[in-house]
Amino acid sequence: xxxxxxxxxxxxxxxxxxxxxxxxxxxxxxxxxxxxxxxxxxxxxxxxxxxxxxxxxxxxxxxxxxxxxxxxxxxxxxxxxxxxxxxxxxxxxxxxxxxxxxxxxxxxxxxxxxxxxxxxxxxxxxxxxxxxxxxxxxxxxxxxxxxxxxxxxxxxxxxxxxxxxxxxxxxxxxxxxxxxxxxxxxxxxxxxxxxxxxxxxxxxxxxxxxxxxxxxxxxxxxxxxxxxxxxxxxxxxxxxxxxxxxxxxxxxxxxxxxxxxxxxxxxxxxxxxxxxxxxxxxxxxxxxxxxxxxx
Amino acid sequence: xxxxxxxxxxxxxxxxxxxxxxxxxxxxxxxxxxxxxxxxxxxxxxxxxxxxxxxxxxxxxxxxxxxxxxxxxxxxxxxxxxxxxxxxxxxxxxxxxxxxxxxxxxxxxxxxxxxxxxxxxxxxxxxxxxxxxxxxxxxxxxxxxxxxxxxxxxxxxxxxxxxxxxxxxxxxxxxxxxxxxxxxxxxxxxxxxxxxxxxxxxxxxxxxxxxxxxxxxxxxxxxxxxxxxxxxxxxxxxxxxx
Ligand SMILES: Nc1ncnc2c1ncn2[C@@H]1O[C@H](COP(=O)(O)OP(=O)(O)O)[C@@H](O)[C@H]1O
Ligand SMILES: [Mg+2]
Numbered sequence: 001x002x003x004x005x006x007x008x009x010x011x012x013x014x015x016x017x018x019x020x021x022x023x024x025x026x027x028x029x030x031x032x033x034x035x036x037x038x039x040x041x042x043x044x045x046x047x048x049x050x051x052x053x054x055x056x057x058x059x060x061x062x063x064x065x066x067x068x069x070x071x072x073x074x075x076x077x078x079x080x081x082x083x084x085x086x087x088x089x090x091x092x093x094x095x096x097x098x099x100x101x102x103x104x105x106x107x108x109x110x111x112x113x114x115x116x117x118x119x120x121x122x123x124x125x126x127x128x129x130x131x132x133x134x135x136x137x138x139x140x141x142x143x144x145x146x147x148x149x150x151x152x153x154x155x156x157x158x159x160x161x162x163x164x165x166x167x168x169x170x171x172x173x174x175x176x177x178x179x180x181x182x183x184x185x186x187x188x189x190x191x192x193x194x195x196x197x198x199x200x201x202x203x204x205x206x207x208x209x210x211x212x213x214x215x216x217x218x219x220x221x222x223x224x225x226x227x228x229x230x231x232x233x234x235x236x237x238x239x240x241x242x243x244x245x246x247x248x249x250x251x252x253x254x255x256x257x258x259x260x261x262x263x264x265x266x267x268x269x270x271x272x273x274x275x276x277x278x279x280x281x282x283x284x285x286x287x288x289x290x291x292x293x294x295x
Numbered sequence: 296x297x298x299x300x301x302x303x304x305x306x307x308x309x310x311x312x313x314x315x316x317x318x319x320x321x322x323x324x325x326x327x328x329x330x331x332x333x334x335x336x337x338x339x340x341x342x343x344x345x346x347x348x349x350x351x352x353x354x355x356x357x358x359x360x361x362x363x364x365x366x367x368x369x370x371x372x373x374x375x376x377x378x379x380x381x382x383x384x385x386x387x388x389x390x391x392x393x394x395x396x397x398x399x400x401x402x403x404x405x406x407x408x409x410x411x412x413x414x415x416x417x418x419x420x421x422x423x424x425x426x427x428x429x430x431x432x433x434x435x436x437x438x439x440x441x442x443x444x445x446x447x448x449x450x451x452x453x454x455x456x457x458x459x460x461x462x463x464x465x466x467x468x469x470x471x472x473x474x475x476x477x478x479x480x481x482x483x484x485x486x487x488x489x490x491x492x493x494x495x496x497x498x499x500x501x502x503x504x505x506x507x508x509x510x511x512x513x514x515x516x517x518x519x520x521x522x523x524x525x526x527x528x529x530x531x532x533x534x535x536x537x
Contacts, residue, residue, distance in 0.1 A: 175402045179395045191380070192378055195376075
């Protein structure tokens with residue numbers, strides 16, 4: 001006799017899978033936040049709104065342009081990234097150097113406006129989006145049922161995170177990004193066009209949120225408030241991993257998803273708060289974050 | 296031998312006229328004027344706080360407001376964004392060295408983009424600074440102070456910059472490393488580079504330099520040619536407080 005009855009093992013693995021899927025979204029979103037904070041020192045409260053725009057981008061381009069999921073996956077992140085370019089060039093740039101609080105307030109305000117408009121236009125009840133035909137169905141394993149689309153989310157976000165990590169840690173462009181995080185003024189003195197890199201970085205970080213939004217459209221309902229719900233958790237994750245640490249954001253995102261899933265299984269009452277509990281512990285015992293880089 | 300005394304027609308690589316510079320409300324440079332010609336090594340001497348670092352940072356557009364004229368190769372740069380100035384051929388080695396902790400030694404070396412042809416190759420640089428070759432995979436800030444200084448200097452030699460602004464490169468270094476830096480500067484002079492050197496260590500600078508400017512309270516108070524050092528030494532000592 002095993003300690004856990006079979007049905008519970010099934011439940012455990014299901015919650016683990018749900019945790020990993022949530023963790024994938026956390027990883028994508030906190031990666032974008034960490035990249036943006038690292039170079040721009042901007043606390044981008046609009047990240048959740050861009051995630052929501054990604055999901056709506058997929059829904060709208062299907063409704064009005066007839067573009068299917070695959071086209072959306074390709075084009076919507078680019079479109080969301082361009083919206084980010086516009087925001088950075090027109091508003092955020094004006095307050096650069098004014099301190100982190102200003103950028104927080106500005107991006108928070110933008111997020112509220114965007115969410116408000118979408119709530120007015122589409123209501124808050126949520127719109128359905130079909131799982132693409134190729135990814136429907138699932139695999140029945142001995143311990144659990146594995147929906148294909150969830151596997152796809154996991155693989156694609158892990159792949160994107162790994163690619164982003166390699167780009168930042170192993171390429172010349174990435175070395176500009178890392179160095180710009182430390183001393184943008186000296187980078188300018190070397191003749192590097194830092195303002196351009198700042199724009200590209202912001203757009204890229206925001207495009208990651210757009211991608212997460214497209215991925216999320218078939219699993220969570222497409223709703224104007226989907227971004228604000230997830231954003232607070234994602235900020236806790238960035239704090240746990242350490243603001244600005246790329247690898248830290250990815251690993252913490254996945255890890256916290258799993259911890260949340262496990263908590264749902266063992267002590268469901270705490271599942272909504274466990275991440276914040278971890279954040280409090282980290283702030284007490286390692287305030288710079290788990291993955292803070294040694295100076 | 297030096298360009299300024301030989302009377303030959305030489306071009307000014309760097310020409311500053313009546314420069315005022317501010318950090319916020321603090322007025323630091325008060326009408327600074329100086330000229331550095333092709334192939335010269337010129338020092339900026341002065342007590343701590345005289346404004347030597349500010350002068351170099353003002354050239355790089357790294358201070359607040361600036362008024363006056365800064366010509367680099369004859370081009371007015373006062374209204375240029377900071378990232379364009381290096382492309383006129385300027386390499387800047389900051390007082391705090393500015394080695395990036397998030398980059399390896401080699402990434403630090405490769406960070407500044409090449410701005411014009413004629414820079415040293417990575418192999419030449421590693422021949423000149425063998426320690427850097429040995430430690431190319433280390434984190435930049437794990438190097439010793441002397442090695443970090445070598446790296447800060449090496450990384451602007453790669454870019455093809457032919458006007459070097461060097462801020463206190465011998466500060467806090469052991470005598471053997473200071474001698475090595477003197478050899479390196481001799482080599483750079485032979486290559487025809489133009490160098491503006493901020494130095495505290497007068498014994499290091501004196502044998503290398505063609506001319507010296509004495510800076511006090513943000514303006515030039517004396518210009519001393521290399522051949523005048525003996526006759527003007529008591530005046531220099533008075534200014535530098537040595
Ligand atoms: N970032 C800054 N903000 C305000 N004042 C500064 C700043 N940096 C330097 N100063 C002031 O400018 C003056 C000149 O400093 P500096 O150029 O560093 O002198 P030096 O390099 O000759 O020792 C000093 O009085 C110093 O206190
Ligand atoms: Mg100084």
